[in-house]
Amino acid sequence: MGPIGASIKTRWWQVGLDFTWERRQELYRNHETISSIPWLFGAPVLYTTNIDVMRQIISVGQTRSTFIKSPESVVGGGLYGENVLTTEGNEWRKHRRIVGPAFGNSLYQLVWDQSLQTYRDMVAGEGWSGKKSVEVPTLQDATFKFALIVLGVCAFGFDFNWASPLASPGGDMSVQEAMRTVIDKWIFIIFAPGWLKSLPFPSFKHTLKAYAQLECFMQEQVKLRREEIRGHAAGEYKRKDAFSMLVQANESDENAKNNLSDRDLIGNVFVMLFAGHETTAHTLAATLALLAVTLDAQDEVLQQIIDVVGWDRDPEFGDYHNLNKALAAFYEALRLFPAAYMLVREPNKDFVLDIPNPRGQEGTQPCPLPKGTWTLIDMIGLQRNPRYFEDPEEYRPSRWHTMPNDSELFTGFSIGSRACIGRKFATTEAIAFLTMFLRDWKVEPLLQAGETVDSWKKRVLDANVQFTLSCNTVPVRFTRRERP
């Protein structure tokens, strides 16, 4: 599928990006692993929705991986330099060794605190404070801004808040605006040819300026942090954002050949925005959309929030493990709307996969794959596979109420050593947000004139498949809960 094919929706004669969503009912009716062979040109592609096949491809439990990420699938993540998402083998280990320690409890504590603060700023900033009821035609406007601020503060260490974007030194564009522009326009920045970029359209100039300013700002931040760290005795450095922790880990390694360059450091901070912004914002919106039309599940989450936190005190990070019903509501939304809907790999040598026989039949079949075959883990099909989930099309958060932390049945963040490094960042943010939000507000669908809840579901709970997957625009009404 080329860029033109990708931009056209799936039809009988055309496979678009939304192909695995549109055909999800029929594609895997007989087999969980299938291959597609293009009519005219192109190479065959293997699709799988089976967890055992996924484990072989993701190389769970193996130290050396035969399957690598297809370079085309990670090109956007490398916008500001190589990083933990885009690299493989020893290079990936080097990045992960520096980036890994940043993702610990002090970061999650910061994410928790910042999520509470951002929620309060949002309610005040949007003018919802004194209101009994609020209509929000596009919930994603709020979740995107929320996720951007939390990432800006906790990953980049910027001083963002809801009302006042930080001004960029030496430039007239705020850092928040530059971040948002780069993340919205990364396809243009990477793929547009030089001649197109040089055309004098204001929007092109704005995008390129945002890209350059963000880079310049991040370079200054590396320098600033390095000076700060060198000026502090070990253990006394106070910044807990991921960027600072990364520079600190890089500085503390005596073996300079293992260290990351400034460009790699910037690449690794940027990739958190790239991998963590849309994914988290979409999943939060989908969670509230699904809870809006599943009121018994919403009541169950609220009841646990009240049992654990009560009506008055602020939730604390220590409550995280007792708020598993909010987490389950988020996981179940991610199961139905997997933001990362396709994991793309290719074997770096000829390989034979063991494909389990269809459901109800024992044994496996060998499937030889030539080196370089595109091998796609279809997260839509896998997370709706009836082998693993009863009534897979139903939103049922209780599936996850008793799930152990290390269960591989939950694949929304992938599994194995290349699984999402930001998983706990995202779930901490989600639980803090949902706890504050659902304690204050009941969420319901905002219906158009003459619309029923069922037609709202058809309209809203359909997928919008782009670079990430989300449900459609979510219109909702919040009604303030009566406190006892």
Ligand code: HEM
């Ligand atoms: C709901 C939110 C999120 C979802 C659904 C999600 C999903 C995923 C998935 C499926 C992968 C594996 C991709 C692959 O193997 O091709 C991944 C990797 C990654 N994610 Fe996330 N992610 C989320 C949030 C975040 C956040 C908040 C961050 C950072 C703060 C983040 C940073 C990363 C990074 C750096 C990788 C690459 C890890 C590696 O290859 O070692 N993600 N994510």
